[in-house]
Amino acid sequence: xxxxxxxxxxxxxxxxxxxxxxxxxxxxxxxxxxxxxxxxxxxxxxxxxxxxxxxxxxxxxxxxxxxxxxxxxxxxxxxxxxxxxxxxxxxxxxxxxxx
Amino acid sequence: xxxxxxxxxxxxxxxxxxxxxxxxxxxxxxxxxxxxxxxxxxxxxxxxxxxxxxxxxxxxxxxxxxxxxxxxxxxxxxxxxxxxxxxxxxxxxxxxxxxxxxxxxxxxxxxxxxxxxxxxxxxxxxxxxxxxxxxxxxxxxxxxxxxxxxxxxxxxxxxxxxxxxxxxxxxxxxxxxxxxxxxxxxxxxxxxxxxxxxxxxxxxxxxxxxxxxxxxxxxxxxxxxxxxxxxxxxx
Numbered sequence: 001x002x003x004x005x006x007x008x009x010x011x012x013x014x015x016x017x018x019x020x021x022x023x024x025x026x027x028x029x030x031x032x033x034x035x036x037x038x039x040x041x042x043x044x045x046x047x048x049x050x051x052x053x054x055x056x057x058x059x060x061x062x063x064x065x066x067x068x069x070x071x072x073x074x075x076x077x078x079x080x081x082x083x084x085x086x087x088x089x090x091x092x093x094x095x096x097x098x099x
Numbered sequence: 100x101x102x103x104x105x106x107x108x109x110x111x112x113x114x115x116x117x118x119x120x121x122x123x124x125x126x127x128x129x130x131x132x133x134x135x136x137x138x139x140x141x142x143x144x145x146x147x148x149x150x151x152x153x154x155x156x157x158x159x160x161x162x163x164x165x166x167x168x169x170x171x172x173x174x175x176x177x178x179x180x181x182x183x184x185x186x187x188x189x190x191x192x193x194x195x196x197x198x199x200x201x202x203x204x205x206x207x208x209x210x211x212x213x214x215x216x217x218x219x220x221x222x223x224x225x226x227x228x229x230x231x232x233x234x235x236x237x238x239x240x241x242x243x244x245x246x247x248x249x250x251x252x253x254x255x256x257x258x259x260x261x262x263x264x265x266x267x268x269x270x271x272x273x274x275x276x277x278x279x280x281x282x283x284x285x286x287x288x289x290x291x292x293x294x295x296x297x298x299x300x301x302x303x304x305x306x307x308x309x310x311x312x313x314x315x316x317x318x319x320x321x322x323x324x325x326x327x328x329x330x331x332x333x334x
Contacts, residue, residue, distance in 0.1 A: 006315055008247035010270050018245060018314055053266040056326050064310070067317035089315055095251070095265045095308060097244035098219040098275035099131040099285065 001026055001086040005037065008093030011048060015041050024084065030063065030070065031080040033090060048094050064091045100187075101143050107300075114298040115143055121297045122146040122191075124211045126227060128175045129153075130282030131241045131289065132217030133165030138290035139215075140183040144297070146191040147183065148207060151175040152198035162279035201226040205234065213293045214238040217286075221269050225331075228253060228261035232331045237305070239292040241285040243277050246313040248285035251323070252292045253332075258306025259325040260332035284311050 006019040015037075024033065038046045052060040063070045065082065066089050076082050084090070101115050123144050125136045128151040136147060155163070155170040155178065163175075170178045176196035184192055195207060208214060208230060216227045216238050224240050231238040235255045242249040253260040288311065292303040308321040327333050 004315070006312065008310070008312070009242070009244040009249075010272070012245055013270075013272060048270075051269060053263065053326065054268050055266070055328060055330075056263070058324055058326075064319045064321070067312065067315075067319045069319055069321045071321060091310075091312065091315075091319075093247060093249070093310055094269065095242060095249060096221060096269050096271065097242040097249070098272065098277060099127055099129060099217040099241045099243055099282070 001084075003033075003084050003086075003088045003090060005033070006089055006091040008091060009097045010094050011045070011092040014044055014048065027083040029081050029083055030065070030090065033084065034080075049092060051094055062092060062094045064093070065089070067091070104142065109300055110298065114300060117298045118143045118294070119145040121212045122148065122210050123293055123297075124148040124150065124208050124214045125217065126150050126214060127217030127219070128163075128165065128179045129159065129217060129219075130162030130277065130279060131243060131286045132215060133163050133175075133179060134283050134286035135215050135217065135241075135290040135293075136179060136183055137165060137186065138287065139293060140187045140190055142290070142294055143187065144190065144293075146193070148193045148195065148211065149176045149179050149183075150195040150199060150207060151179070152196060162277060162282045164279065164283070201230065204230040208234060208236060211236055213296055215289050215293060216240040217289070219275070220271055221265055222267055222271075225262055225265075225267065229331050231255070232260055237296045237303075239289040239303070241289050243282045243285045244272070244275050246278055246281055248281050248288075248311045248313075250285055250288040250292065250309045250311075251307070252296070252303045252305045252309075254296065254303070254305040255332065259323040260329060262331040263326040263329045264308065264323040278313075281311075281313060284313065
């Protein structure tokens with residue numbers, strides 16, 4: 001199936017792409033997608049996915065699925081284990097950039 | 100001048116009066132700060148503090164629509180003050196056309212009811228956040244890159260602040276690739292946050308990351324939990 005990975009801000013600096021269509025296996029999870037992308041773009045990609053303030057103990061994912069926050073337990077009760085579907089848009093964005 | 104917005108249900112003469120009585124600081128007058136200042140001047144905000152130590156350069160003009168080619172080499176803050184007063188002659192404008200440091204902020208922001216943080220670096224944004232939390236002033240912080248942008252509004256006593264969301268360990272870019280429509284979109288969102296906060300109409304969604312995507316159009320709200328040990332707002 002085809003999905004699109006979208007890279008905001010610093011992610012586009014790491015990948016040198018704004019987005020990329022990807023052919024992936026059916027029911028690939030977001031966690032597995034991150035592993036696939038980390039093979040292409042390295043550990044820095046994975047680090048950016050989960051970067052949060054150093055003194056914060058809470059988990060945080062800088063990831064959205066079809067413009068919905070993956071951190072929302074109500075929308076995504078299994079979080080990173082959410083299985084992707086044909087046509088999904090997975091966006092990666094860490095706070096930062098110019099003004 | 101403001102009849103079309105006074106006609107908005109729930110805004111009215113009372114909302115206009117609140118804007119007229121408000122003082123707002125614009126920290127940075129680039130691709131985000133310039134357009135945001137235009138919207139606030141047009142909306143009738145009574146007093147603006149314009150802070151920018153840079154001069155207009157050719158590479159600014161793809162997004163900094165407050166300026167044109169006749170302004171190259173001139174002080175951004177001075178040019179902005181002139182343009183904004185042409186738009187709204189009743190408005191008071193204070194110009195700070197020098198580079199500032201954190202120790203300057205308390206004096207500059209004194210008396211302001213809202214701050215638009217249009218600085219480029221996270222370290223500067225965090226300094227603005229610290230002072231705003233200390234003074235009890237709401238602020239909208241803007242971020243823009245390529246075809247995506249983000250706005251985070253922090254209201255003291257209402258959810259998380261910027262330091263709950265990021266710190267100095269987050270990456271910085273030296274030169275940011277960006278389209279003018281992106282900074283314009285962030286500017287509109289920040290100016291809107293100021294108007295909502297100043298007038299009490301609507302909800303500026305304090306404590307949420309508002310992430311805007313122009314390449315695959317959509318907006319995402321991401322709640323940032325308040326950090327009880329946050330050095331800026333946790334006390």
